[in-house]
Amino acid sequence: MNTIGHIFRLTTFGESHGTAIGGVIDGCPSQLKLDFDFIDKELLRRKTAQSSTASQRKESDRIEWLSGMLDGITLGTPIAFMVRNEDANSADYEALKDVYRPSHADFTYEQKYGLRDWRGGGRASARTTLPIVVAGAIAKQILKEKDIQIVAKVTETGDAEQAQKEGDTVGGIVECRIIGVSAGLGEPMFNKFSAELAHAMFSLPAVKGFEIGDGFALARMKGTEANDTFINKSGKITTLTNHSGGIQGGISNGNDIVFRVAFKPIPSISMPQQTVNRAGETCEITVQGRHDVCALPRALVLVEALAAIVTVDMIFLSLQNLKKESLIKPNHHEEI
């Protein structure tokens, strides 16, 4: 259950302080000339997005490509890649071995598996999202050929500088827009485009909410306010507004797909916290190590990456139905 996607699929592996983290991309079309510069840039977005202290681990994002290509051209076979965890200092975490950090996955992993990799958060570490960026960058390349762009931005966040001073952390909201998607993508019942996006976004650590179009605000509107009126704009059927966020009945309507993702604050705060240990005894911990004040800057590229993976998958899932002639051109609303 470490796989996402139906046709274009990513399987990831790795713990934060294990030997390596990485992934296997299956279902990538052959004859794609991979843009390694772009992949590196996307990884850099994730990296430089981190707080300044993060640079201590600068060596660790060098990708080793293991399979699936010849001279940089995809073969159609699985593309495996990995990044070594070169600079893992597990000693930092020794003190946390038998203690459950509040709102981390320490306790739940141990309940599920009977043991956990306590070093650096193990499989639950934010580091394990790196393979998503790689697969997302490849998905974006596929989408680029189809003139589909994906752009995320932070629309809301707490006061990070103040929080850092206090040893606290903040959360926030990321809005993402998929621009240029044709109408007719998404499966109508249990694999709606919206459902697949929601599923994907909840794969990211710290995600606690997802909404599409006007989302929760729609719950407070009346039908007359919420409905998107169809219009004919220069011979193309589109809508006056985009309250629906580009998806109706689970299927894209040619408008931008717009959704928002809520991230809780990072639970690793610098202040001492009360908790219990494995034996059930109350104790106090102070989380050491390198930690961000806010996950959002690095979350942008992750949200985009997952959106790209889902979009490619929705396209590939629709191939047996898509009749090119019946597709309308997508429609980009500058403002909604």
Next chain:
Amino acid sequence: MNTIGHIFRLTTFGESHGTAIGGVIDGCPSQLKLDFDFIDKELLRRKTAQSSTASQRKESDRIEWLSGMLDGITLGTPIAFMVRNEDANSADYEALKDVYRPSHADFTYEQKYGLRDWRGGGRASARTTLPIVVAGAIAKQILKEKDIQIVAKVTETGDAEQAQKEGDTVGGIVECRIIGVSAGLGEPMFNKFSAELAHAMFSLPAVKGFEIGDGFALARMKGTEANDTFINKSGKITTLTNHSGGIQGGISNGNDIVFRVAFKPIPSISMPQQTVNRAGETCEITVQGRHDVCALPRALVLVEALAAIVTVDMIFLSLQNLKKESLIKPNHHEEI
């Protein structure tokens, strides 16, 4: 792509005015004595929840059980069932044959498939959710044996009575609580318990938002406010608060799982609306037929049903890891 679940799986079929709607449940354990009264009661919850006009279609919810049981005991083989669409008056919809109703799936289905069943909303009709209630009722029976309960309630909704007078519609928010789930359920990476719930809820028509625990509100908290402190309560490890909504790192922690689902207002309003037809010509429509003012009352049983399906599936997916002795008792927070 009309299937939900990995081990406990529901495949649904049917259009609103086709011959029948129904489903196939695969992966239901054998030797379960089905509680048909309970299933009927759940279906009744969906029915009586409808606005008064809905009674016109009263005959249509009689389930025919097609397979998978002997003398009411499950065989372990697929349980198929259907409900005939006895009272379908397609003439009501004739006028909508070539017109796209705003914020419905008419346009997107036609873009995807090249045609659509224009009678009563076809596959996109709310009627197609009926099989979910049936499968959900069976899932609840399985959960009952494990002392797991699922309860949804409307926490926010517009003024339905006023809207009805105006020919308008309202949306709202449903909160659901899964009570009694042991710690350790959910898959850590792409099949987090939260991700599976989000995916399932977005399968319902009109859903536009999903949040777990404090959800979007968490995005505005600091780490110190958002973290759930672990405590030892009479020998059991639990947390002081439940901001996380019972899930950490995608895995249940023994607290109630609490989530909220945002429904947009029903797009079928009685007032005339501007739209375009198939030929791209602007026109006006007035949606006729039986329509609810608010989907929420009937959504309660649907939200519970999908939560039950997901929970059973998460349990079955975890069987190879679960060691009974390592499971802590679940923990029910009366208030959060």
Next chain:
Amino acid sequence: MNTIGHIFRLTTFGESHGTAIGGVIDGCPSQLKLDFDFIDKELLRRKTAQSSTASQRKESDRIEWLSGMLDGITLGTPIAFMVRNEDANSADYEALKDVYRPSHADFTYEQKYGLRDWRGGGRASARTTLPIVVAGAIAKQILKEKDIQIVAKVTETGDAEQAQKEGDTVGGIVECRIIGVSAGLGEPMFNKFSAELAHAMFSLPAVKGFEIGDGFALARMKGTEANDTFINKSGKITTLTNHSGGIQGGISNGNDIVFRVAFKPIPSISMPQQTVNRAGETCEITVQGRHDVCALPRALVLVEALAAIVTVDMIFLSLQNLKKESLIKPNHHEEI
């Protein structure tokens, strides 16, 4: 686990003497005008193929179409259908309720599920293959548009007339040929075209062997004898021989795909047999009821149907890679 296929998928349900048997076809393209006459003809092939006594159940093969079409045109949504078990005389089987028929699935079902539907073989009855014929007929229609034909024949069988006199049964071998498949279909590692065919054929009752091309005979050849020499035949690359059966490395090579399926004799013989009952006591049974002497005549349409389902699925799975211009025309060997 009652589903076959990845994109073009069939889920079946039903027990021999339950209410109905049927299936749900998901992933069928929209805008296909179903040829109901052809479907009926295929069902008739299965029926008339039975021994003369089978006509007693003549009413039971009338299909009720439940969903997925409008005026006979597929909508792209799930196509559900069923056939009622009108003429089920369970009393015939009452004597077998607590006794395990030799080489039937009575004992294994009971071991797996703790109970079984003892009436007419339940889920293990040959009757449950009927939905395969329906889905296969639709798959054949899809293939016909692509000039792909599937033809099975009996190449070996015991002396049925003699066996009938003796109250005995016979098995045999079916050879099937998929004609007109382009090169390049099939997934190279775990979803080889050959593996998918083998998997599908073993879904049929009584199948005990599968071989592709020269199959087991290849195990006795030398490389020099077994290799298929490539030649250029009027500008098309093909091979001199087809020992490989049209598949190399799991992928079609443009030759006919040729495979053989071994069926054991039907285990329901008229003669008394020794066995044990549920209590473990030795006893004697004589299997009553309508039974064929040989399953092969009716197996032909089943083998073809499954081959058609697999072929459509392999085509749909390959869409993201297939570049039309790179496909060579298939190559039909009149004799091998």
Next chain:
Amino acid sequence: MNTIGHIFRLTTFGESHGTAIGGVIDGCPSQLKLDFDFIDKELLRRKTAQSSTASQRKESDRIEWLSGMLDGITLGTPIAFMVRNEDANSADYEALKDVYRPSHADFTYEQKYGLRDWRGGGRASARTTLPIVVAGAIAKQILKEKDIQIVAKVTETGDAEQAQKEGDTVGGIVECRIIGVSAGLGEPMFNKFSAELAHAMFSLPAVKGFEIGDGFALARMKGTEANDTFINKSGKITTLTNHSGGIQGGISNGNDIVFRVAFKPIPSISMPQQTVNRAGETCEITVQGRHDVCALPRALVLVEALAAIVTVDMIFLSLQNLKKESLIKPNHHEEI
């Protein structure tokens, strides 16, 4: 489509002369102390099974474990591993770049993907089966705890020594026995234990036939000869004979599961062969490089490995139905 299994799943990657080959095992239970010596021994069986010339590549089977364990104990998270292709001499294959080797996958890969990795057979190389041995060894460890053993042997093969002298190759037949499986494993319709085994075996290069129990010979028997009579042997229900090969109706019956796999001769023969090149021109090739005369010795461990993977998966798939008290002890027939 490079994944096998439903719950216990192996995804493999790698080309023969790429950077590395490897795999990701998902669904392995946690808290398993991996027996690395045993894994190495299994890999050695694959290696020493090769013809003497194979030792030239001795360095290449050193496994690097990338994830999924802590101090040799499985974490329940994906176990990724790889083996570098240290000694790949691609120059040997330069001459084959544009030529299609008879009965290899060169032509079909190129038809499917538009290009191929011509170095050492690429993804179609026998080397890509190495990850199967690793996953199989872990599966065997899981089975060992349940007293299930898997043993394969060569039952038929050509005269390898003579063939080597002639620059020719031979095929053969492997028989495998799964000993100690409880009754009740396997899914009845499309995921029969036999179907899963057939599917798995056809994933191996050069496999052209599969039969279970008496297989093709059953096609020539009468019902009276083929049926396995149930008996009570010291209080346990078993059968007098095992013509069925331990599976009835797709479900294990407690007897040994016995099946046979037919391997064609290795297509890489030393003699010059006629073929065509990419341009469609007739030409002659002589395949250079290290090649076995017979694949069977190394196939033994592969057949066992896949049988182990399938068996573990069938067990895990059955957990929601298995009631321990209803399981009979398996039954080992010394001779059949």
